[in-house]
Amino acid sequence: MGMRRGTNLPRMGDFNQSVILEAIRRSGEGLSRIELVEATGLSAQTITNITRRLLDEGLIAEAGRTINGPGKPRVTLRLVAESRFSVGVHLDPAVITFVLLNMTGEAVGRRVVRTQDRDPSAIVETMAKTIEILIDEAGIDRNLVAGVGVAAPGPLDAAKGTVIDPPKLDGWHRVPLRSVLAEATGFEVTLEKDTTAAAVGELWTGDATSEGSFLFVYLGTGLGAAAARDGGVVAGSTHNFGEIGHIMVDPEGPPCACGSRGCVEVVCTPQAIVEQAEAAGVFDDEPQGGGANEVDERFLRLCERASAGELPALGVLRRSAGHLAVLISVLTNVLDVDRVVLGGPFWGPLSDVYLREIPEPLHRRSATRAVRTLTVDGAVVGDDVGAVGAACVVLDAVLTPRASDLYLED
C-alpha cells in the first residue's frame, strides 16, 4: 500500500475554502457567515478569513442583508456566477455537443455539430472553432474560462490522454485528443469517459436528494455505467470504470464476438433493440443499415409506437427493460449503492416504459432487498448530460473539496 502523507495548515486552508465555496454554491440563495458556521462546522474566525479571500478573488459577492431581530444584520454571500466558466465537449459517433457553463453550472451557451464521416484532425479543428464561437457569442472574457472538458466513449488511455477505439468513428485509433485540442485551443483540456462525465454532471447539478451513493447507467450508442459515493464519482484506476458491454443479461440472446451470448452489447444497445423490433415486425419498411443516424431514427420510431400503445413495439421495450433490470441488478449487487439514475441521449424516449418496468424485477433480484428498496430515477440533466458533465469535471476540479487534496505531496 502506498504510504499516506500527512497534512498541514496551508492544505487545510485550501480544503476549507473549497468546503465553504461548495456550501455557498449548493445553497442557491446564498448563506450568511453564521449559516456557514453551522453548515461547515468551521469556526467564525475561519469563515471570516476565508470568505474575505473569496470576496477578494471575486468568486463570491455580498448579496443583501437580512435583519433578524436585534444585533447586526446578516450579510448573504453568494457565488458570482460569471466569475469563472468552463467548456464541455461531448464526442459521440453521431454528434458533438458543446456547452459553456458558468460557476453555478448553468449553460450560457450551447452548440451541436454533426460528426459523420470526418477524420480526427478535421474534428479537432471543428472543435477548436466551435469553442471559440461559443465564447465569442457569450461575450465573456476568455481568461475567465477555467478549461475545456471532453467526454468521449471509453476505453481511454487516460495517462496519454488518448481515445483508444471509439465505436463508429473510423480513423480514431489512439487519437491523442487531450494534447491536440489543448494545442488547438490554448486551454487546459481534461479528457474523461462520457459515462463518468455524465455522473459528475448529475452529482454537480443534482439537488440535495442526490445524497448517498448512486449508480448511473448511461444509455448512448453503447451502454456504460458510473458510480458516485461520498460526494465523488469513482473514476477507476485508469479512468475506465464502468465497462459493462460484456455482462450477460439474456442466456437465450444472440451470440457475441466475445464468445458468450446475450451480452449487453448485443442485447441492450439502441442498435440491438432496433434489430429486436425489426424481428418482431414493428416496422413496415425494410432495415436501412446500421449507421448511427439510421439507428437513431428507427429507435425513435419504435419508442413513438410504444407510446401510442402499439403492442408489438411495447412488447419489445418491455423485454428490453427486463434485460436492463438484469444488468442493473448485477451492478447494484456488486457496488452496493443507494439509488439508480438512468440517463444519456437515448434515455428520454425510453423513460416512461423503463421507469414502470424496471423497479419490480430489480427489487426481486436485489441482494439487499431485506434491508432496503432501491429507487430508480431519470437523470436531472437531459440529452446534453455528456457535455454538461464534461464541463462539470472542469468546474469540479476548481470547486469541490476533496480530502485527497489534504495530503502533502511526495
Place this chain on the structure above:
Amino acid sequence: MGMRRGTNLPRMGDFNQSVILEAIRRSGEGLSRIELVEATGLSAQTITNITRRLLDEGLIAEAGRTINGPGKPRVTLRLVAESRFSVGVHLDPAVITFVLLNMTGEAVGRRVVRTQDRDPSAIVETMAKTIEILIDEAGIDRNLVAGVGVAAPGPLDAAKGTVIDPPKLDGWHRVPLRSVLAEATGFEVTLEKDTTAAAVGELWTGDATSEGSFLFVYLGTGLGAAAARDGGVVAGSTHNFGEIGHIMVDPEGPPCACGSRGCVEVVCTPQAIVEQAEAAGVFDDEPQGGGANEVDERFLRLCERASAGELPALGVLRRSAGHLAVLISVLTNVLDVDRVVLGGPFWGPLSDVYLREIPEPLHRRSATRAVRTLTVDGAVVGDDVGAVGAACVVLDAVLTPRASDLYLED
C-alpha cells in the same frame, strides 16, 4: 449531495498521528524521526510532538540508535506489538475460526470450532467462551484488547448488526450477532461481511506490492468479491458490497432459482464444481449429499486428482477456471482495478490450476487490455483470511488514517 464539513487543528492532529503510526507499522524495522519527516511530508516539529504522545501511550518505543556519520545518532521508533490486541472471528457454515492478533497483525492465538447443527444462542455462547480461552492462553491483559471483529456471510443488516440469512446455517434468520456477542463478551463488536473482512486482511498484512487498487475474489461456501482502492476497502453503502451470486458466467449452465441460468451460484461454488465432477465421472463412489463437510471432502478429492494429473478432474477444474475468468472480467471491467487477488478457504487447492488458466482469458476479455495487463495473485493470508481480516477490521479502525476522520462532525 451531503454537505462537506470542514476540518480543524485537533482533527488534523489525529489524522497525522494515524499517518505516523501507519508509516512506523509498515516499515517493519522501525523509522527514525528524520525518516518519518521524509515518509509523511510532515514537519520535524510535528513529528516530534506526535511521536512523544505515541511514546507516552506505549504504542511505540525507542528501539536502538543508528550513528550515521557526525551529528546526533538517530533513534529508531518501532511499533510495540504487544500494546494492543484484537480478536477476529469467522463464522462459516462448516467451522468458526478465531484468531488473536497483536498490533503488527501477527497471530498470537488461534482456535477452530466445528459449527454443524448448532442453534444461534449455542453458537454465541461457544464464541464467547472461545474468545475468553484465547485471551487466557495468550496470557494478555484483557484491557489491551481493542475489540472483536466478526466476519459473516452476507448480506448483512449492518445498521442493526444482524446476519440476515446465512447459507446452510438453519435458524440464523436475522440474528443480531453484534449486540448478543457484545453482551456475552463485554467487548465492542464489529460485524463485517466475510469477503470485505478478507480484503481488509489482505490490505493490512500485504506488503508494498499491494499498492493501488485490487479486486479480491473470495472462494468460500459461496463466492463473494471485495475491492480496495486508495488504501481502503470499499464497504458499500449498506456494507454489502460484492454480492456476485447471480452474475451469469455460462449461458449453457444449469437453471438458477433467480430465473436465469449459468449464474455464479450454480456454476462456480465448491458444491457446483463437485456436481460437475460427479457428472464427469471423476469419483468412483456415489454422491454423499450436500452437507458442508461432504462437499469439502469431495472438493478436496477432486483437486487432489487434478494435481495427480487425472484428466477428467483436470478438465473439470479447467472449465471452472474459465467460468471464474468470465466472472473476474465482469468485475474488473466494471471496477477498473489494477490487480486481482484470489483467496478464501477453497483457494489453496485450486491455486495451481487457476493461476495457470485464468490470466489468458481474463486479458482477452479485459476492456483495458490496450493500456495494461491485469495481474492475478493468490492472497497473502491463507485459510484464516476471514478471521484475520475480521481482527484487522478492528486494528484498522485504531491504526489506519482515513481522510474522512478529518471532517468535523454534524
